Amino acid sequence: MKRTVSTDEAIKRWNLHAESFTATYTKYGDRSRIINLNPTIFSLMDEVDGKQVLDAGCGEGYLSRVLAEKGAEVAAVDYSEKMLEIADKRTPSDLGIDYHHGNCENLSFLDGEQFDWIISNMVIQDLEDYDAAFREMYRLLKPGGSFVFSILHPCFITPNSGWVRNERGEKEYWKVDRYFYEGVYDQRFSFAADKPIVWYHRSLTSYFKVIKQAGFVIEDMVEPKPSKEMLKQYPELKEDLNCADFIVFKLRK
Numbered sequence: 001m002k003r004t005v006s007t008d009e010a011i012k013r014w015n016l017h018a019e020s021f022t023a024t025y026t027k028y029g030d031r032s033r034i035i036n037l038n039p040t041i042f043s044l045m046d047e048v049d050g051k052q053v054l055d056a057g058c059g060e061g062y063l064s065r066v067l068a069e070k071g072a073e074v075a076a077v078d079y080s081e082k083m084l085e086i087a088d089k090r091t092p093s094d095l096g097i098d099y100h101h102g103n104c105e106n107l108s109f110l111d112g113e114q115f116d117w118i119i120s121n122m123v124i125q126d127l128e129d130y131d132a133a134f135r136e137m138y139r140l141l142k143p144g145g146s147f148v149f150s151i152l153h154p155c156f157i158t159p160n161s162g163w164v165r166n167e168r169g170e171k172e173y174w175k176v177d178r179y180f181y182e183g184v185y186d187q188r189f190s191f192a193a194d195k196p197i198v199w200y201h202r203s204l205t206s207y208f209k210v211i212k213q214a215g216f217v218i219e220d221m222v223e224p225k226p227s228k229e230m231l232k233q234y235p236e237l238k239e240d241l242n243c244a245d246f247i248v249f250k251l252r253k
Contacts, residue, residue, distance in 0.1 A: 005184045005198050007103065007128055011079050013195050014126075018082035021189070021197075022060040029062045035237065036224035036246055037121060037150050038066075044148050044220055044250040048072040051116040054140060056104050056133075056149075057123025061087030061097065067119070068095040075110070079103040105132040112139045120149040122246075125199045128184070134214040141253040147216065148250050151207075152199070153223065156243040159185040159201055174242050182206060216251035223247050 014021075028034050041063075049071030055064040058076035060083055068074045075098045078084050084099050091097055102109065104120065105127055118137050127133050137147045160177040180203060186196035211218060223244035226237040 005128075007079075007105075010126065010128070010198050013197050014080040015082040016195055017189070017197060018060070018080055018086060022083075022086060025060060025062055027062065028066065032245070033062075033121070035226050035230050035234070037248070038063075039227065040222050040224040040246075040248045041119065041121065041148055041150065044222065044248065045117065045119075045146075048117060052114055052142075054110075054115045054118045056107075056118050056120040056137065057126070058087060058099070059083045059121075061091050061099065063119060063121055064097050064099075065091055065095060068097050072117075074098070075100065075115075077102040077104065077107060077110075103127075104136060105129045107136050107140065110140055113142050115140050116142055116145050118145070118147045120147070122150055122152070124149055125151045125201075128200060130200065130202070131210045131213070134210050134216070138214045138216060138253055143253060145253050146219070146250060147253070148248065150246055150248040153244045153247045154202060154204055154207070155179065157245060179203065211249070211251060216253065218249060219252045220250040221247065 024030055026034070028038055048067060051072050053067050053072040053074050055067065055074060055076040058064050058078045061076060064074045064076040076087070077100045079102065081101060084101055087099055100109070104123060118141060120137070124130050124133060141147060156174065156176055158176050158179050159181055162175060163171045164173050164175050166172050182202050184198050184200050187199050189197065224246050225241060225244065226234070231237050
């Protein structure tokens with residue numbers, strides 16, 4: 001029988017672990033976001049000054065704040081009340097960010113065709129009804145608007161993937177397993193052993209079909225890797241060159 005976890009239960013777990021998950025965030029997020037995701041996301045975006053931007057699944061709001069500082073008029077949504085509470089505490093009021101409680105699968109309280117850009121950073125993999133989320137993003141974008149989203153790379157970050165180590169505990173190679181499994185699985189962080197955060201795995205084929213069915217055109221796709229500058233700063237990042245941890249898409253309405 002295929003395992004299921006209700007959306008309400010998934011949200012409860014994010015609320016439970018929100019403080020721990022974001023405890024090490026800097027102004028620009030955690031290390032993965034600073035090194036891989038942020039540079040890629042902004043390389044796919046044009047000037048946002050004066051543009052209407054939705055941060056879809058904003059978490060504690062770091063990306064909303066960066067976008068607002070670049071001149072964007074930012075609305076942000078998240079389904080975790082605790083994440084939004086942290087975002088409110090960390091966000092200066094003069095940035096003018098509108099935070100809303102809502103699930104990206106259904107944002108009917110927002111009018112359609114109002115955003116020039118929608119950014120969804122490491123969120124789609126958290127959603128059970130991801131095809132509904134893509135339809136919502138399409139509805140909310142102005143004609144010709146763009147949707148940039150990042151996820152864990154489904155070819156390499158799979159249920160049961162991980163490092164295989166030798167008898168001395170040294171990393172030998174990265175194992176991928178259960179790629180064609182589609183559904184929920186636990187992501188066990190050290191702070192979330194008892195009530196793990198859950199993610200949803202899908203194949204690239206499934207993502208492509210849902211993107212196409214929603215009406216989007218794929219404009220670009222990037223598998224981020226550390227820059228030469230980051231490799232000099234963090235030599236241990238050479239391990240990250242074994243495979244891509246993330247994949248980022250730019251879609252156009």
